[in-house]
Amino acid sequence: MSPIIIAAILLDGGIDTARRFVVEHIVCDLDQLPGGDHPPLTDFKSALQELAQARRLPQPRYTIVRERGPEHAKLFTVEVRIGTDRTGQAEDFSKKAAGQKAAQILLEKLRAEEE
Numbered sequence: 001m002s003p004i005i006i007a008a009i010l011l012d013g014g015i016d017t018a019r020r021f022v023v024e025h026i027v028c029d030l031d032q033l034p035g036g037d038h039p040p041l042t043d044f045k046s047a048l049q050e051l052a053q054a055r056r057l058p059q060p061r062y063t064i065v066r067e068r069g070p071e072h073a074k075l076f077t078v079e080v081r082i083g084t085d086r087t088g089q090a091e092d093f094s095k096k097a098a099g100q101k102a103a104q105i106l107l108e109k110l111r112a113e114e115e
Contacts, residue, residue: 005072013073017093024094044103048080051110058083060106062099065089078102086110 010018048060059082066077078098079089088106092098 009072012070017073020093020097024097044100044107048082048103048107048110051107052082055110057086060103062102064095064098080106082106082110 006018006022009021045060045062052058052060060080061082063079063081064076065079067074068077069075073093075091075093076095076098077089077091078095078101079087080099080102081087086106086109088102088104088109090098090101090105092101
């Protein structure tokens, strides 16, 4: 990966956009970054799938419902659906991160149903 690309992302989108790009496309895991002050990553997609299996629900289905923005800083909206009435939707600068966030939202909704 060229440092020039990362510098262009930094200049165009700011530090948060550049950091997300580096983490998602180069490091792939916040736990690998120095400093250790980042929250631990959780695989919400796997957790959602396991919960759906445990409750004998249909498997989660992920759909990209929207893409917007320039190619170098595209924002993806991902929806996860279990059956017809359980959904979660989230946005991020990568499909993977948006899917994880959507899964987290739906997982929290399903866990709240238990209470």
